[in-house]
Amino acid sequence: MSGWMSWFAGKKDTREGARDAIVxxxxxxxMLEKKEEHLNKKIEEEMKKAKANATSNKRLAMxxxxxxxxxxxxxDRIAGTRLTLETQVNAIESANxxxxxxVAMKKGADALKGIHSNLTAEGVDxxxxxxxxxxxxxxxxxxxxxNPVGMGIVLDEDDLKEELDALEQEQLDDRLAGxxxxxxxxxxxxxxxxxxxxxxxxxxxxxxxxxxxxxxxxELAM
Numbered sequence: 542m543s544g545w546m547s548w549f550a551g552k553k554d555t556r557e558g559a560r561d562a563i564v565x566x567x568x569x570x571x572m573l574e575k576k577e578e579h580l581n582k583k584i585e586e587e588m589k590k591a592k593a594n595a596t597s598n599k600r601l602a603m604x605x606x607x608x609x610x611x612x613x614x615x616x617d618r619i620a621g622t623r624l625t626l627e628t629q630v631n632a633i634e635s636a637n638x639x640x641x642x643x644v645a646m647k648k649g650a651d652a653l654k655g656i657h658s659n660l661t662a663e664g665v666d667x668x669x670x671x672x673x674x675x676x677x678x679x680x681x682x683x684x685x686x687x688n689p690v691g692m693g694i695v696l697d698e699d700d701l702k703e704e705l706d707a708l709e710q711e712q713l714d715d716r717l718a719g720x721x722x723x724x725x726x727x728x729x730x731x732x733x734x735x736x737x738x739x740x741x742x743x744x745x746x747x748x749x750x751x752x753x754x755x756x757x758x759x760e761l762a763m
Contacts, residue, residue, distance in 0.1 A: 559637040580616045
C-alpha cells in the first residue's frame with residue numbers, strides 16, 4: 542500500500558514540478574519582453590540623437606551611435622535567451638504531455654488486463670458453440686411451429702389413381718345394373734309418335750347419365 546502511495550505521490554510531485562518550471566520560465570520570458578521594449582526605445586533615442594548632431598557635433602553623434610550599437614547587441618543576446626527559454630518551455634510541455642499520455646495508456650492497459658483476466662480463447666469458443674447450438678434449436682422449433690399440422694403428409698399418387706379407377710368401375714357397374722332392369726320389349730303404341738317420344742326420352746336420359754359420369758370423373762381427377 543505504501544508503495545502505491547509513494548508512486549502516486551511521486552507522480553504528483555513530477556506534475557507540480559513541471560507546472561512550476563513552466564510558470565517560472567514564462568515569467569522570465571515576460572521580463573525579457575519588457576527589457577526588449579526598453580532597449581528598442583533606447584535605440585530609437587540614440588538614433589535620433591545621432592541624426593540631430595551628425596553635422597553640428599560629430600563627437601556627440603559618434604557617442605550616440607556607439608550607445609545605439611551596444612543596445613542592439615544587448616537586444617540580440619536577449620533574443621537568443623528568449624529563444625532558449627521558449628524551446629525549454631515547449632520541451633517541458635511536450636514531456637509533460639507524454640507523461641500524462643503514458644499514465645492514461647497504463648490505466649487503459651490495466652483495465653484491459655482486468656477485463657481479460659477471466660476470458661480465454663477456449664472459453665470464448667465454447668460460449669460461441671453454445672450460442673450456435675441454441676440458435677439452431679431455436680430455428681428448429683420455429684420451423685416446427687410454423688409448419689401447419691398435416692402439411693407434412695406425403696400423398697401416394699398411385700393409390701389415388703387406383704381409388705379413382707375403382708370409383709369409375711363402380712359407376713359403370715351401377716349403369717350396367719340399371720340397364721339390365723330396363724324391359725327388353727316395349728309394347729307397340731297404336732300411334733307411332735308415342736314410340737318416337739319414348740325412344741327420344743331414353744336417349745336423353747342416357748346422354749344425361751353420360752354427362753354426369755364425365756363430370757364426376759373430372760371432379761375425382763382434381
